[in-house]
Amino acid sequence: MPRPDIRPPAALLGMIRLSLLLSVLLFVPLLVEQFETPKAIAIRVTGLAAFGVAAVAAGSPRVRRWTALDAAVGAWLAVEALATVFSVSPVLSLIGETEQRQGLLTSITIAALYCASRIVTRAAADAMTLLATAVGAVSVSCGYAVLQALGGDPLRWTRTSSAGTIAWRPFGTFGHPNLLGIVSGAALGASVALVATSNRRRGRWIAAALVCAAATVLTLSRGAWLGATAAALIAVGLAWRANPARRILRPALVGGCVLLGVGGIAVWLSGWGSLLAQRAMGLLSPGSGTGGTRIEIWRTAIAAFLARPWVGHGPDTFALVFPRFQTPAYWQLEWGGIPFHAHSLYFQALATRGVFGAAALAGLALAGILCARRAWRDDGLRPLIPPLASASAAIAVAGAFGDIGIGGWTILAVLAGSLSSLVSSRPPTEARGRGRTAVALPAGAHRQALAAGTLLALAASGWSAVELAASASDRRAQALLVQSGTEQASARPRYFEAAALSFARAARLSPLEDGIARRHALALLTLARVQQDPAATLSLAEAQARRAVRLEPLRSSNHLCLGTILLAKTHPNDPPSLAAMEAAFTRSLELGPQDGVTRIEFARAKLRTGHAAEALSLARLTADAYPRAGPPRLAIGEVLLALSDLRGAADALERSLSLDWYGDEASRAAALRLLAAVRKNPMAGGP
Numbered sequence: 001m002p003r004p005d006i007r008p009p010a011a012l013l014g015m016i017r018l019s020l021l022l023s024v025l026l027f028v029p030l031l032v033e034q035f036e037t038p039k040a041i042a043i044r045v046t047g048l049a050a051f052g053v054a055a056v057a058a059g060s061p062r063v064r065r066w067t068a069l070d071a072a073v074g075a076w077l078a079v080e081a082l083a084t085v086f087s088v089s090p091v092l093s094l095i096g097e098t099e100q101r102q103g104l105l106t107s108i109t110i111a112a113l114y115c116a117s118r119i120v121t122r123a124a125a126d127a128m129t130l131l132a133t134a135v136g137a138v139s140v141s142c143g144y145a146v147l148q149a150l151g152g153d154p155l156r157w158t159r160t161s162s163a164g165t166i167a168w169r170p171f172g173t174f175g176h177p178n179l180l181g182i183v184s185g186a187a188l189g190a191s192v193a194l195v196a197t198s199n200r201r202r203g204r205w206i207a208a209a210l211v212c213a214a215a216t217v218l219t220l221s222r223g224a225w226l227g228a229t230a231a232a233l234i235a236v237g238l239a240w241r242a243n244p245a246r247r248i249l250r251p252a253l254v255g256g257c258v259l260l261g262v263g264g265i266a267v268w269l270s271g272w273g274s275l276l277a278q279r280a281m282g283l284l285s286p287g288s289g290t291g292g293t294r295i296e297i298w299r300t301a302i303a304a305f306l307a308r309p310w311v312g313h314g315p316d317t318f319a320l321v322f323p324r325f326q327t328p329a330y331w332q333l334e335w336g337g338i339p340f341h342a343h344s345l346y347f348q349a350l351a352t353r354g355v356f357g358a359a360a361l362a363g364l365a366l367a368g369i370l371c372a373r374r375a376w377r378d379d380g381l382r383p384l385i386p387p388l389a390s391a392s393a394a395i396a397v398a399g400a401f402g403d404i405g406i407g408g409w410t411i412l413a414v415l416a417g418s419l420s421s422l423v424s425s426r427p428p429t430e431a432r433g434r435g436r437t438a439v440a441l442p443a444g445a446h447r448q449a450l451a452a453g454t455l456l457a458l459a460a461s462g463w464s465a466v467e468l469a470a471s472a473s474d475r476r477a478q479a480l481l482v483q484s485g486t487e488q489a490s491a492r493p494r495y496f497e498a499a500a501l502s503f504a505r506a507a508r509l510s511p512l513e514d515g516i517a518r519r520h521a522l523a524l525l526t527l528a529r530v531q532q533d534p535a536a537t538l539s540l541a542e543a544q545a546r547r548a549v550r551l552e553p554l555r556s557s558n559h560l561c562l563g564t565i566l567l568a569k570t571h572p573n574d575p576p577s578l579a580a581m582e583a584a585f586t587r588s589l590e591l592g593p594q595d596g597v598t599r600i601e602f603a604r605a606k607l608r609t610g611h612a613a614e615a616l617s618l619a620r621l622t623a624d625a626y627p628r629a630g631p632p633r634l635a636i637g638e639v640l641l642a643l644s645d646l647r648g649a650a651d652a653l654e655r656s657l658s659l660d661w662y663g664d665e666a667s668r669a670a671a672l673r674l675l676a677a678v679r680k681n682p683m684a685g686g687p
Helices: 010-025 036-058 068-085 090-095 104-120 124-149 177-197 202-218 222-242 249-268 272-282 290-307 318-325 328-333 345-376 382-401 405-425 443-484 489-509 514-528 535-551 556-569 575-591 596-608 612-625 630-642 646-657 665-679
Strands: 003-007 436-440
Touching: 010 036, 010 104, 010 124, 010 405, 036 104, 036 405, 036 443, 068 090, 068 104, 068 345, 068 405, 090 104, 104 405, 124 177, 124 202, 124 382, 124 405, 177 202, 177 222, 177 382, 177 405, 202 222, 222 382, 290 318, 290 328, 290 345, 318 345, 345 382, 345 405, 382 405, 443 489, 443 514, 489 514, 514 535, 514 556, 535 556, 556 575, 556 596, 575 596, 596 612, 596 630, 612 630, 630 646, 630 665, 646 665
Parallel strands: 003 436
Antiparallel strands: none
């Protein structure tokens, strides 16, 4: 007897497709983080709305079995909740860092999308619709990336990734080329599989494969290259296994030649040929260049894992704990850098979710393989496996070398939910075309489902609107501070005041963000330095710095900010103020023992409070730890100048100018000015 199968509201499929589109294509230029944060907010609204509709639709009686993927997703979400409860910063693990929003709330949204796609998928055609939506969205982003590589982007971007002689690498709608490369490799694998297995719309899949291949090459992401290669091989291999009688060899060869032609065009572009060769050679020497920084980040992640091996430090806390476990070698390569992600999905899981998180990831992978194997035995579902498996393999391989981002997680969740639904409703032994009878959801239940989705969407929209407004105010304040540097000195106080007001508004709208409070405090400190009577402003700055410390006491930069502000308020004859200032700097160094910037600022604080010998010791200790960095030598020169050792100061400053300033041109200019002043003194031995 055919089994009953309740048909969910048609709007549910549209909601899930909208989630896919927004998770790939959405970006908002006016925010602090213009790409990942809007994507996380968007899928929070659409994903929870879809889940609300799906939850009511799922309440209708029907026959379905649980699958291994269902259990794995449930276990993964349970680990996320457990790691958040025992996190070193539960609030941060709940909402996530501003730059990526990969906390528990986002994990709940991803799980909700999995559940919604599991309920909405009733046939292979539904799964194909969702797959086509994902590939289409990624193809549009890849087309935009190609336009960027050709110099046709109408928008001007900052904080972009560069390589060699290329000022920045194309990133499409993802903000970073590595994030684009992961999903473009997945879309490439799926497109190749669809070219080999589909009888319809083959031209569309060929076009998608071409543009995704071009974008993957141009991202210069070696992890994406490996993921795309694995995806293409799996796509062709599974397509052949799915239908050995079909002649896919000729289309595969033709497609390969076309893809090589696209690669040749990329090499032909000015400057790209040598870069592609250099990046390819980097696969053979992973310890050099950016590969070296990645290895140091992985070493830090392992150290963090060993400190809390079971549930890790908590979701999205990697940037918080990184300074505590950072290796000195990392800052030799990237002075002042604090990564928000471990540059590996698997090391990130170990550091922030511990053994349980790694086990949950392994369970997801194993469950996906079991469901795919079960679907492979069904003639009606077998054509879906090559594109689904190749896309998943691309993300899994490339994820070993970077973050997969909101877009990657959303695509994985939706496709996995579709596969799980088809497997649970179509056992392999069931004859094709039998076993299900579509039953429409009753009218009352249909209205209830839409009402539930609408309520969840409205609740998420209200919170999201406030979050977006806070980020926009934060971004405006930062822009005002940057703009003040281009204005005359008499006009700068107006910019400082406007920036402080904008930070204050952002802090009111987002009271749990310690970063906003810290930036507000530093803006007030900047304003106080140009005021004749700065006492009141400094008190406000101290209050904001202490608020940042209360919100996130384990963040080293919060204590550094507090120490810097207390230094501006401290009087040499006020022992309690001196003790509070030293305590703030000391705590910052405890949380970031290899932080060269904190050491330098502490040395300057010691110098200003009359402890020149201690200042010199701190500066030299930093210079010994980072012999290739210029800023520590500048600090030594400042201390030696205060000690009237003009010759020693001149030597330290001259040496600093021959070292690496890691893009800090303001400090390098300060070293030049100080050296010129020292040389004017005849006792320094200068002209």
